[in-house]
Amino acid sequence: MNTKTKLSLLILMGFLTITSCGKKETVPAEESTEVTETSAEGVQPAVTEENVLIIEGNDQMQFNTNELKAVAGKPIKLTLKHVGKIPKESMGHNLVVLQEGTDQSAFALKANEAQATDYIPESEKASIIAHTKLLGGGEEDTIEFTIDKKGSYPFICSFPGHVAMMKGVLLVE
Template sequence: MNTKTKISVLILMGFLAVTSCGKKETAPAESTETTETSTEGEPAPTAAPTEENVLVVEGNDQMQFNTSELKAVAGKPIKLTLKHVGKIPKEAMGHNLVILQEGTDQAAFALKANDAKATDYIPESEKASIIAHTKLIGGGEEDTIEFTIDKKGSYPFICSFPGHVAMMKGVLIVE
């Protein structure tokens, strides 16, 4: 009975250690993002459609966007700002935001982007798959782009810096 109790306690401690570590990593990122958003007076991380379609996305040094879903109104100009709220320069932790056509294979796109360092990881061969993209930015920088999507749908967005697509992706829902 003692052996079973010891094993149960060890399993419980291991489970608690693993789950508590995950919570410690997530909580600071969420509170930082909330502070940044409220300081700037921007909309909540999941931006609802507005007449102006003004969207703000933040990327950080932990390879994360602060949202995985954006919303906009079809046929209205979209003004999208990407802010890199981290401190690491773009050579080591660069971020961009690339909005892709519906149905684009994100993994295949990202694979081709890995070889496009000269064009800030925007592959020339994939221009037809891209609706719009920001420039590559580093810590403390931001970039704003303006574009219009006339057709309602769900458009994937990614960061095309090598390796980032695994964690930095989402969808722009155009209604």
């Protein structure tokens, strides 16, 4: 397949998905959280150094949020939960955090050809900050990474055709 055909197919899949979906599932987004607990004496222990992020993907090709927030220079613990029921061969989801300025469409086209590596193209390793495994319904994966530089880092699902609807931004402040 040439690039024009692939791009046309990707756009058509996104259009069909948008027009064929029924009621949208709305799930409140979970923001970056820092855990603090108060002991019996009322003294607060030190705040954890970690950014804990949770995002869900469903069978309607949607993440439950398109924005995540984290603090620069601190470890990020990101969990992707596939809350659907369809297996990964048909409705697989992953989450790929990309470098600022990465062309998401070009990345997605290369990912379409990378089935053997769960749609993570070897040729684009320099564009990837972190990524989860490819998940099927009911599965989850947690990854840990650190971003030192403040900025807006795009994230996508690189399963073929999903980038049209499953994308967002990780804001590192």
